[in-house]
Amino acid sequence: MSQWSSAQDEVIRVRNLTKVYRNGTQALHDIDFSAAAGETVVLLGANGSGKSTLQKCLNGLVAATSGSVNVLGTEVTSANKRQLTQVRQQVGMVHQRIHLVRELSVLTNVIHGGLGRAPSPRNWLSATAKKAQREEALEALNRVGMAHVAGKRAEQLSGGQQQRVAIARMLMQRPKIVLADEPVAALDPRAGRAVMDMLWDITEEHNLTLVCTLHQLELARDYGSRIVALRAGSLDIDAHISELADHQLQGLYTSEHDYDQRSDMRGAA
Numbered sequence: 439m440s441q442w443s444s445a446q447d448e449v450i451r452v453r454n455l456t457k458v459y460r461n462g463t464q465a466l467h468d469i470d471f472s473a474a475a476g477e478t479v480v481l482l483g484a485n486g487s488g489k490s491t492l493q494k495c496l497n498g499l500v501a502a503t504s505g506s507v508n509v510l511g512t513e514v515t516s517a518n519k520r521q522l523t524q525v526r527q528q529v530g531m532v533h534q535r536i537h538l539v540r541e542l543s544v545l546t547n548v549i550h551g552g553l554g555r556a557p558s559p560r561n562w563l564s565a566t567a568k569k570a571q572r573e574e575a576l577e578a579l580n581r582v583g584m585a586h587v588a589g590k591r592a593e594q595l596s597g598g599q600q601q602r603v604a605i606a607r608m609l610m611q612r613p614k615i616v617l618a619d620e621p622v623a624a625l626d627p628r629a630g631r632a633v634m635d636m637l638w639d640i641t642e643e644h645n646l647t648l649v650c651t652l653h654q655l656e657l658a659r660d661y662g663s664r665i666v667a668l669r670a671g672s673l674d675i676d677a678h679i680s681e682l683a684d685h686q687l688q689g690l691y692t693s694e695h696d697y698d699q700r701s702d703m704r705g706a707a
């Protein structure tokens with residue numbers, strides 16, 4: 439069990455997770471990791487250390503090679519299609535590359551965020567059924583300070599504005615867990631901080647579990663309480679930020695080269 443959570447309140451529980459891609463790349467090796475409801479975890483590690491693979495294993499976008507991945511009480515590694523859909527409905531995602539439908543309005547993009555929980559997606563999008571969804575979407579846009587651009591086409595917004603809209607769309611999903619993969623990597627420092635502030639506040643307000651990959655150590659220091667770091671596919675650090683010296687964090691990026699290590703691991707697999 440993790441030092442961070444009791445078994446009762448864990449919403450993510452990963453045990454002995456290993457992922458070897460078909461081409462032989464060992465992306466994850468024997469990872470143990472848990473997170474509790476409402477907890478914020480910053481995921482660090484050099485390029486190729488396995489952060490995205492770990493996030494994708496959590497919602498079954500990538501199938502584990504071995505080990506156990508339990509999310510919100512469902513064993514993702516053995517889940518059937520229906521169970522997997524249910525898990526994915528409760529796991530919101532925020533990406534570095536913002537996937538809004540460029541030619542649709544901001545409001546419609548946000549309404550689409552709720553499709554996963556609609557009993558009938560067609561009704562969800564029909565003109566008559568839209569009032570409640572419109573109101574909820576406007577509320578979500580209001581929360582991220584973007585209600586004033588609801589009628590604009592998504593492609594007319596700046597990157598920072600688009601990321602806020604993507605967060606509103608994710609809110610529309612009413613998730614319990616948020617996986618954010620370098621959510622501010624494409625934004626300038628000021629816009630990046632504004633988005634981070636928003637993401638942090640929103641996950642706290644809704645008691646969401648946030649697993650957020652970052653590459654900027656200063657952001658990790660400012661926003662992360664718990665740091666989980668991967669090195670060449672293995673868990674290297676799981677500690678409170680206050681317990682970590684700068685050189686430990688910098689060492690994640692400056693010591694041995696990840697890819698070299700992975701070649702060694704591949705040879706041993």
Ligand SMILES: Nc1ncnc2c1ncn2[C@@H]1O[C@H](COP(=O)(O)OP(=O)(O)OP(=O)(O)O)[C@@H](O)[C@H]1O
Pocket residue numbers: 459460461463464465483484485486487488489490491492700
């Ligand atoms: N679909 C795939 N097929 C084969 N290898 C893959 C695949 N996806 C990722 N990898 C490899 O798995 C390893 C881990 O990749 P992953 O994207 O999880 O790392 P990361 O820490 O998220 O990297 P980055 O910081 O660059 O996003 C890398 O060596 C990568 O090349």
